[in-house]
Amino acid sequence: xxxxxxxxxxxxxxxxxxxxxxxxxxxxxxxxxxxxxxxxxxxxxxxxxxxxxxxxxxxxxxxxxxxxxxxxxxxxxxxxxxxxxxxxxxxxxxxxxxxxxxxxxxxxxxxxxxxxxxxxxxxxxxxxxxxxxxxxxxxxxxxxxxxxxxxxxxxxxxxxxxxxxxxxxxxxxxxxxxxxxxxxxxxxxxxxxxxxxxxxx
Numbered sequence: 001x002x003x004x005x006x007x008x009x010x011x012x013x014x015x016x017x018x019x020x021x022x023x024x025x026x027x028x029x030x031x032x033x034x035x036x037x038x039x040x041x042x043x044x045x046x047x048x049x050x051x052x053x054x055x056x057x058x059x060x061x062x063x064x065x066x067x068x069x070x071x072x073x074x075x076x077x078x079x080x081x082x083x084x085x086x087x088x089x090x091x092x093x094x095x096x097x098x099x100x101x102x103x104x105x106x107x108x109x110x111x112x113x114x115x116x117x118x119x120x121x122x123x124x125x126x127x128x129x130x131x132x133x134x135x136x137x138x139x140x141x142x143x144x145x146x147x148x149x150x151x152x153x154x155x156x157x158x159x160x161x162x163x164x165x166x167x168x169x170x171x172x173x174x175x176x177x178x179x180x181x182x183x184x185x186x187x188x189x190x191x192x193x194x195x196x197x198x199x200x201x
Contacts, residue, residue, distance in 0.1 A: 035161045042160040043173055046082060050153055051177045053078035058151045058181040061093075061142060068093050068141055075153060087157035094136075094150050095143025095183075097127060097192055102150050102180050106137040109194045118197055126195035133197070146189035152178040 057074045060066065066074070072091040079089060096102050108116070110123035118124055118133040127137040143149050155175040165171060 032163065032166065035163055039160045039163075043175065046079075046155065046157075047175050047177065049082055050079060050155060050175060051179070054151055054153050054177055055179050058149070058179050061149070061151075062181050062183050064142070064145065064183055064186050066142065071142070071151070079155070083155060084157050084160070087155055090154040090156075092140075092152045093142050094138030094140055094152075095147040096138055096150065096180075097147065097189075099148050099180065099182075101127075101137070102148060103136055103138070105135040106133055110196070120197065123194050123196040125192045127192055129193075131195065131197075143183055144190055145183055145187035146185050147183050148180055149183060150178060150180045152176070 053075055057066075057071055057078070060074070061071050068091075071093060072089075075091045076089050083089065101107075106127055107125045108118065108122060109125060110121075111117075111119075112121055113119060124133050126132075128134065128139045138150060153176065157173055157175075159169070159171060159173055162171065
């Protein structure tokens with residue numbers, strides 16, 4: 001006759017429900033990782049689509065038939081079905097005389113003391129005609145014929161899942177893209193004019 005095990009030994013040997021406990025230990029990290037992958041995937045998708053939309057709108061605008069407001073509206077229309085409800089889309093355009101000048105300071109034509117800075121009596125090409133030496137002389141807007149227009153887009157949006165803080169990420173994500181396109185030669189490009197500065201404020 002087999003004697004029954006004491007109650008405490010029966011509890012130790014009982015493995016019913018062990019799988020449920022193991023699942024509980026693994027489930028939380030697994031789902032957190034899964035949501036993180038989906039969040040990163042969404043960000044990458046928005047980044048890729050925003051580039052595509054920006055390139056298309058820039059090509060369409062190169063004919064000179066779209067205003068800055070129309071460009072912004074076209075970009076927003078292309079992204080409305082993709083971005084989240086509270087996302088903010090900012091579009092800006094700046095024109096330059098040629099590709100080599102995009103994002104660069106205005107060019108000094110006379111630098112009497114050779115210090116690379118504008119001093120009284122020096123001359124520079126005042127591309128935006130504001131009588132000030134600018135470190136980035138892009139002119140706001142879509143420029144004219146043959147000008148280079150730098151299109152920039154910035155998307156500020158909540159993340160797809162409100163769990164970013166758990167893994168140390170910001171709850172808001174920012175996506176930025178830009179592209180530079182030459183306008184079509186639908187007229188004569190306006191030449192740059194050298195401006196001499198004799199006094200400084």
